[in-house]
Amino acid sequence: MIYDGTTSLQTALEKLHGKKLSFDAVSKITGAYRERLNIQKGKPISKSADKLKIYQWERGAVMQSRLTELPPPLIEPATPNTLDNVVPVTRKRNKTKRLERFNGFKRISFNVTGNTQRQHISLEPEFVKALELIAPTDSTKWLSDTVSNWIAANGIESSTRIVKCSIVNELVKRAVEQTAV
Numbered sequence: 722m723i724y725d726g727t728t729s730l731q732t733a734l735e736k737l738h739g740k741k742l743s744f745d746a747v748s749k750i751t752g753a754y755r756e757r758l759n760i761q762k763g764k765p766i767s768k769s770a771d772k773l774k775i776y777q778w779e780r781g782a783v784m785q786s787r788l789t790e791l792p793p794p795l796i797e798p799a800t801p802n803t804l805d806n807v808v809p810v811t812r813k814r815n816k817t818k819r820l821e822r823f824n825g826f827k828r829i830s831f832n833v834t835g836n837t838q839r840q841h842i843s844l845e846p847e848f849v850k851a852l853e854l855i856a857p858t859d860s861t862k863w864l865s866d867t868v869s870n871w872i873a874a875n876g877i878e879s880s881t882r883i884v885k886c887s888i889v890n891e892l893v894k895r896a897v898e899q900t901a902v
Contacts, residue, residue, distance in 0.1 A: 724776045726769030733776050737783055750779055831861040833880070834869035842881040851888050855895075 724733040731747050754775045825846040830839050844852070856863035867887045868880055 724773065726771075726773035726776070730772045730775060734779060737776070737780055751775055754778055829861070829864065831864040831868070833865060833872065835872075840868065840880045842884055844881070844884070848885060848888055851892055852884075855888065855891050 730751075731742060731744075734747060734750060735742050757778075826843045827846070827849045828841060828843050829849075829852075830841050833840050852860050852863075864884060868883050871878070871883045871887065
């Protein structure tokens with residue numbers, strides 16, 4: 722945030738700290754600055770230049786404290802006496818965020834010629850819509866033929882990569898045909 726000293730100092734400090742600050746917390750910050758510069762207590766800080774100096778001074782202190790903070794260790798250090806009771810401390814994954822990210826994906830299964838196992842891929846909603854445009858009646862047949870032909874011509878690769886590349890190529894080919902007409 723860029724602070725110019727013309728707006729509320731408390732609002733700027735709250736944005737700097739990333740949380741709501743009480744009146745006492747702001748008073749401590751301004752009081753420490755007053756002591757440092759020998760400014761008398763009780764006199765309100767109203768000049769924008771003084772507000773700007775206080776903000777810059779506090780910003781430097783906040784940045785310095787953030788640089789010196791170390792992340793918590795993932796595994797607690799073991800002492801010789803407690804080797805049997807060591808339990809690693811791990812961070813939990815945010816499953817809801819992961820679910821939101823992959824919620825729109827659609828799983829599609831199809832057979833590939835020459836392969837006894839079924840292929841399974843997950844596609845983003847945009848690719849699913851494009852696949853419905855390319856092969857509206859039988860998308861699994863189109864997928865099977867496309868992947869089989871690709872593997873026969875180029876060797877084995879990721880089925881998902883083959884499908885995405887083929888969908889994009891097909892859409893580009895159709896767009897070129899449309900503009901040529």
